[in-house]
Amino acid sequence: MPDKVKLFGNFAEMDDGEEHLLIKVKAATLNIDELWESGSLSASFLSSFWGKFFPSSNKASKAEMKDAVRYIAGELVGNAVKFSHEPDILIRIALCMSENELHFYVTNSVAPKAVGEYQEFIKKLADSDPDELYVEQMEKNALDDDSDESHMGFLTIILDYGACLAWKFEEHEDSGIHIATTMARLPVVRNNL
Amino acid sequence: MQIADENYKVSYNSSTGTITCEGVMDLRGKEAYKSVAKLFQDVVNETPETIVLDIRELEFLNSSGITTIGAGLVIKVRKKGASKFVVHCSKAFPWQERSIKGVMKLMPTLELKLD
Numbered sequence: 001m002p003d004k005v006k007l008f009g010n011f012a013e014m015d016d017g018e019e020h021l022l023i024k025v026k027a028a029t030l031n032i033d034e035l036w037e038s039g040s041l042s043a044s045f046l047s048s049f050w051g052k053f054f055p056s057s058n059k060a061s062k063a064e065m066k067d068a069v070r071y072i073a074g075e076l077v078g079n080a081v082k083f084s085h086e087p088d089i090l091i092r093i094a095l096c097m098s099e100n101e102l103h104f105y106v107t108n109s110v111a112p113k114a115v116g117e118y119q120e121f122i123k124k125l126a127d128s129d130p131d132e133l134y135v136e137q138m139e140k141n142a143l144d145d146d147s148d149e150s151h152m153g154f155l156t157i158i159l160d161y162g163a164c165l166a167w168k169f170e171e172h173e174d175s176g177i178h179i180a181t182t183m184a185r186l187p188v189v190r191n192n193l
Numbered sequence: 194m195q196i197a198d199e200n201y202k203v204s205y206n207s208s209t210g211t212i213t214c215e216g217v218m219d220l221r222g223k224e225a226y227k228s229v230a231k232l233f234q235d236v237v238n239e240t241p242e243t244i245v246l247d248i249r250e251l252e253f254l255n256s257s258g259i260t261t262i263g264a265g266l267v268i269k270v271r272k273k274g275a276s277k278f279v280v281h282c283s284k285a286f287p288w289q290e291r292s293i294k295g296v297m298k299l300m301p302t303l304e305l306k307l308d
Contacts, residue, residue, distance in 0.1 A: 032221075033221075036221045040219045060287075063285075063286075063287055064287045067286065067287045067288040068288075070253060070288075071253075071255075071288055074219065074253075074255055075255065075256055078221070078255065078256075082222070131298060134295065134298060135298055135299060138260065138263045138264050138268065138299055139264075139268065139299075141223070141260050141263070141264035141265075142263075142264035142265070142268040142269065147223070149222070149223070150222075150223050150256060150257055150260035150264075152256040152257075152259060152260045152263075153255075153256040156256050156259060156292070156295060159295055160288075160291040160292055160294075160295050161291070
């Protein structure tokens with residue numbers, strides 16, 4: 001059990017009893033390029049699966065679902081790969097259907113010194129108008145070619161896909177390990193069932 | 194001008210002012226898009242009358258790629274103020290319209306062409 005838990009946004013625990021897809025990757029077994037590629041392949045597999053079996057006879061909505069899952073899963077897993085700190089902690093990617101939402105859960109370790117900055121950005125996301133923040137971040141990116149962080153992943157998930165984001169941070173004091181779970185809720189409209 | 198990799202290709206035709214992106218672009222961070230950003234900058238410096246960004250065959254683009262288009266091309270074209278800018282998208286990949294409508298916030302005169 002973690003010693004401290006901090007939630008941001010409307011976080012709900014995953015219901016393991018519900019049907020879901022789960023992929024776990026051990027960071028220690030791969031180098032960063034391989035880990036990035038495995039994240040990309042995982043997102044691609046999840047999107048092909050949901051695109052294929054999404055309960056709709058409407059071809060356009062299946063294509064939209066496939067695209068959305070590919071993008072959101074890809075961004076969340078990409079973040080997990082970037083932030084992952086403890087080589088033996090598994091990166092976990094899960095997708096599950098809940099009422100009229102598709103839920104994404106991505107869990108990874110975070111370096112203790114990176115937790116503060118991560119949470120500050122989450123607070124900035126919550127306190128800002130996302131359209132204004134989008135323009136602000138893009139203008140900043142246009143001026144600063146040297147920074148490797150665009151900070152556009154979460155923003156585009158919210159703005160371009162209409163998804164809501166939430167986070168759970170767990171701190172284990174004895175081991176000094178910090179675990180972050182990012183949850184995305186994607187509204188699902190099922191046409192022509 | 195052309196950049197080709199196992200999964201994607203970016204090319205520029207100076208006689209038509211068209212930049213074409215094809216394939217899957219899922220590179221790791223902004224740093225990995227540096228050569229693409231350099232190609233974009235070269236095109237902006239050429240100041241063609243109209244710049245067309247054709248992404249109809251681009252199956253996937255991650256947020257670092259969207260940032261490279263937004264910050265590395267759209268904002269730079271807008272600031273230079275010398276070229277008309279058109280983005281050519283396909284309905285086959287719904288992400289294209291979503292992402293480009295987002296990028297239009299940076300340059301409202303940007304024209305979106307949808308096949």
